[in-house]
Amino acid sequence: MGRIARILSFVRSEINGAKVSDVKSDPGGGPNTTSQHFQPAGDDAHPLPGDYVATSPAAGTGRETAVGYLDPANKQKAGPGEKRLYARDSAGAQVCEVWLKADGSVLIQNETGSTVLNPDGSVVTTNEGGVMTFGADGSFTVTNAGGSMALAASGVASINGATITEDGDFVTSDGVSLRDHKHIGNLGSPTSQPI
Secondary structure: OOEEEEEEEEEEEEEOOEEEEEEEEEOOOOOOEEEEEOOOOOOOOOOOOOOEEEEEEOOOOOOEEEEEEEOOOOOOOOOOOOEEEEEEOOOOOEEEEEEEOOOOOEEEEEOOEEEEEOOOOOEEEEEOOEEEEEOOOOOEEEEEOOEEEEEOOOOOEEEOOEEEOOOOOEEOOOOOEOOOOEEEOHHHOOOEEEO
């Protein structure tokens, strides 16, 4: 018969070359117990003191296996069919997350920035300094408080209002093309030369 207990400590150790973790918990009546921690291969999660642990009897007198955990402090947000992973600081506050959503999007975020992979393949990355957007059509934009850059799917680029066409012509924001623009006296010469 299994039971639910409050975690007191979680300790990584090694037994006969095997990397294991032990969970010491208070079942709320009787002596504290120590259980061996199990989770899917490839997962590495470290519960915190105060979390709840579900245990199941194991081979040997009085032995238990820790098979699941519950974070009683943070709101669980995943909807039907979704998967959400998050990390907490030592006080138990959530500090970052990866959320696989049922609409096909993926959210990665911490307190100062986020990246969203949308179902159509477009990506939006935001932090306190600016925003980068990769369009599903291959376009790209970057903006911050000082300006912006964009590359259209056609190959036309724009930097703070100046445009570079797909064939390399540079056009300033006032409409002047630099392809055939002439200067007089370039490099000390009195003749006109294209730049």
